Amino acid sequence: MHLIRGREYLARIQNFKLLGREHDLERISSILIRKSSNSLLLTGPAGVGVSILPLGLQAAKELPDTPFDIIVKKLFWLNTDSLFSSGDSNKINDEFQRMLKKLVQTPESVLIITDTYNFLEAAHNTGNSHFMNAINNADKSKDFQVILEVRDEHLSSVFKWNSVISEMYTLYDVAEPVGENLTLIVNHVSESLSIHHKIAIDATAIEEAIHLTSKYRDSLGLGGAQPQRAISLLDRALASYRQYAHKHHPKIADLTARIANSTDETQRLELQNQLNIWERDWGNLKAEISKTYQYQRDAETLRFQLQDELATLQEEESNNLCPESSAVKTFAQLTSNGFDSPAQANIKEKIHQIEKEIATNAEQHKKLVALANKDLMLTRQEIITEFSQISGIPSTKLDENEVENLINLEANLLSRIFGQNDAVKHVANSVKVAKVDTMQESGPAVSYLFLGPSGVGKTEMAKALAQNIFGDEKSLIRFDMSEYMEKHAVAKLIGAPPGYEGFEAGGILTNSVRKNPIGIYLFDEIEKAHPDVFNIFLQILSDGRLTDNIGRTVDFSDIIIIMTSNIGQPYYLNPGLSDEEANNLATEELNNTYRSELLNRFNGRENILHFKRLPPEVIEKIIRREITKLNDSYQTRGLEIEMKDSCITCFCKDHYDLIRGARGLPGYIKTNIRPVIVNHILNSPNEKGKFCAVYNTERKNFEISFIKK
Template sequence: RGELQCVGATTLDEFRQHIEKDAALERRFQPVYVGEPTVEDTIAILRGLKPRYESHHGVKIKDAALVAAAKLSARYITERFLPDKAIDLIDEAASRLAMELESVPTEIDEVQRRLTQLELAARQLQEETEASAREQLADIEAEMEDQRRQLASLREQWEAEKLGLGDVQSVRQELEQAVREFDQLQTAIKQKQAAGQPVGEGEYQKLYELDLRRRQLQERIEEEAEEPAKEEADRPAKKLLRQQVTEEEIAEVVSAWTGIPLSRMQETEKAKLLVMEERLHQRVIGQDEAVAAVSNAVRRSRSGLQDPNRPIGSFIFLGPTGVGKTELCKALAEVMFDDENAMIRLDMSEFMERHTVSRLIGAPPGYVGYEEGGRLTEAVRRRPYCVVLLDEIEKAHRDVFNVLLQVLDDGRLSDNQGHTVDFTNTIIVMTSNIGSQAIQRVTEEGGDEQVIREAVSAALSAHFLPEFLNRIDESIVFHPLSRDQIRRIVDLQVERLRQRLVEHGWSLDVTEAARDRIAAVGYDPIFGARPLKRVIQQRIENPLAQELLRGQLPPGGGVRVDVRDAEFTFEPLAAEERAEKSRVETVAVN
């Protein structure tokens, strides 16, 4: 008794479950509650660990990287605690650089893999005799030549950077050896002094020389580390081999863990964000106010000016059916993630009953489906940077809005298992047909924008609670589509049909007269653009499918759609016309 010293470490949950239940065991320990350190404390801890990780990975870790690791992990990695998650960030970022120094850079590996894929495709196409295969082969060979030039340039840059790194790596090895010898000799001297043994003058002299050598090598490494900054203007914009862990490397690791783009924006991305309205208008015709509001929200997020405790943006899209509310969400997902399906879509008609509310955050303990989690919370946990579309929000039960209040105000939501899900990197869009009749009526009567807004505001206030409406950034009115806008949508729909035919080896030419006829037949001020799809499907796609099945169009052929006596006609395209059409389309795309 009194001779055994025991220190244990556990979590609060495990302490309550295993130790607190046993009073006899608990009273033999003195609980010491250790709270999570602050960001400032974490930075101090990381500075103490920095030499150990630099020595282990053989890279330099800048102080700005330590600060970024503490701040970014505290904000974006919500399910773990400091300093553990910040230390892991530093460790992974340093190990990535160390691996890149010893292996082929990622940029070269990606080009090599793409070149291998193209070579395989070219070998297979060389065995084909069709004209379409020869055209494909020519395109692939042109891309292969471009990839080979890019690969040669990257390899030349890599070899040049490796020559400069060889000296630094050898200096680092010398430094590690000098540090080991210094520590060993210093320990031996201290042991002799503690034992009362005399220490020779030669040992002190050697200790001094090792310390001097250690300092000189450290200064050389620091000078080499500063060299890239001085010669930045003469070197490539992006180095393949890096020796310093900066805040950019930390941001890349956080992005890989969470899917949230945090790395410094390249000039190309900045240019895209500045013209984001134009990119969205390539799919969404009209609705300038809605496109501008969504674009501004994304720009605020990527420039770092958004409120860190709220979603990127929260909107209610109001308007008649078929005017582009859902299409704008798809276009936004395509612009941000290069995939229109990269969004979380929930149809609120599935949450009309009170008991269905639990499906959003998960069933309570003891009920079926408790282990599965909620549809909304689980989806956002897996993809925290996304567009959340709540379609036809007016059909949801009123209790659903109580759940959404926390999301809109604080940017977080707790699921049935106690996990707090972060919504601060989501764009929340709710669509509704509330007030669509008023919008339609006022538009037909020639009313101005202010009259429409007053009518819509009255309809919203009658259906939604004030505390819910007050937490939404903007309520955006989508106006009925004009004939001119319907005509422009026809061009978009026809282009999609043409792309589908191109995938099967056919070309399509729809004349201006045929496009005008589609717009005239499909125009409906009440149902918006949806009738256009039915017209194209019934009047164009169905007859075209029959022509293809009858063999009227040879493989690799083309068809021209025209209109005669208010009826659509289908004529095969001559080979010369197909070639000219393909050339014009290629020039237009480029």
């Protein structure tokens, strides 16, 4: 049947229970009972649970407090594969028309298409592209309602297939569950995972799975969105842990480690006795499990052989009793359908006996496995280990205490950002407030506007924040605002209006935040953007929300926004002005350039920060840091670079340029010093030693010599 009734469809889902989605269910219910625009287009990223909501709607019909307007709705799921399985265009069309007729004849019917993209593609490939138009016409005529389910990545393609969809259906964007709702869902699903793997799951493992998959969103192989990411991580961690624990039982590993660390001989002997007993019992248990498994495999093989033998015997006896030339049936022929021959009965008895033994053995195997898993429990550490394998992030980094990271944030930033102590302290404190303070405020998590000369640490601050808060500089997403100088730049950010080319694709900014709703967004050189773009920024900074061209609301509440501007550059670069005078003049120019309502959105202008010119001693410190990085990088090859402080001072004095800032000096090292090291490695890969870099004040360059160890 191409239409599956709701109750039947729900019965196919074992232990279904809708948790943490009450608000979503209430919203789609209210849409379905409207008079107009009462059909739905459900969309969301893969793994977020788009298909769960209609199932929840069906399940809610059985609850006593569900509104009658929803109870009377008759839900039908379309079996797309069944409808198009024949490949015959005419037959498919006939079956489709019968399906529509049934929906029209059923009062309060709702058609649910679980994968609209697949449906449209199958209809097109079989020459039935008109199917969607027929469904739309029926919806328009109020014959029945429709719920279309579309994944985010297919939404633009669906709109291209049928442009009327975006106008006719009420778009409902299914957002990722967060907080208690996310924990509730993952806890519920983890129960079925625990039953499948036969291993208990500690509450801390679930918390860590949610934490890691929410913080590190770009990790591969874990699904597109929550809760699927956390569920996938738990499933993978359970599989890995089960395999490892059955080879190296945690209790045996623990006793072995305790023996190695013990200094008391009496204690060591006692632990060794315990270890011997555990190894013996564990070895015996594994042997018993292996024995039951082997018996099961052999018994099933024998059963298949007997079934084949029975089938052959039945065929032979049937041929002997009913030869084609015989016109008269004997008593044996007349009774052959009701009685087994002695040979058949004997084989069937053997099969019956083997099946009983298989069932008994399976039960014994199940008990032995349960005994083997009795002391096993998936903990937080196994989650960290598995996630480290997936992401490539060292487990030591994943295991860092976030509270300690916040406490040490200022010190960590100062280790990378030199000469901007006031700005670093301000940023560190405001980030701590955003992360810890429980006051609910509109707008993004925190927003900054960085002013100052080029190459003094504005972009480096953004990178350092990304590294210290989210564990990876890749969590920093950069927008070069020089690419948004034209009037149509707004359409690039939030998507083109309906009817214009590119409408289906959505906006660059809104799509990015939907994909990465937690992170740091850097908008570089905002003064180059078209003035219309600032209307969007005003909404983001004020409400922390933005609606794209398709109608989806994008949430910026967990985003850190950093904007940089070159306004006031002449003042910052003027050596005749003090830092305070340069800041005041730059602020005056800023006030003349931007509307006050925009500037006030940066925490009442408190988060508009001025970065200072870097004095010579700070520039020298940056060069020493670069040399330290080089030495750390080549240490494994037995190579090091030596550069005396006097050489660094002379080099900085000759090469530091206020206009280029600190960027020019590391660039010189990359261009002139690193090639010498690399060429040495290529020519003498096994030769270890020290490179001595001496600065020539006349030629204004480094002369590098190599001393072999």
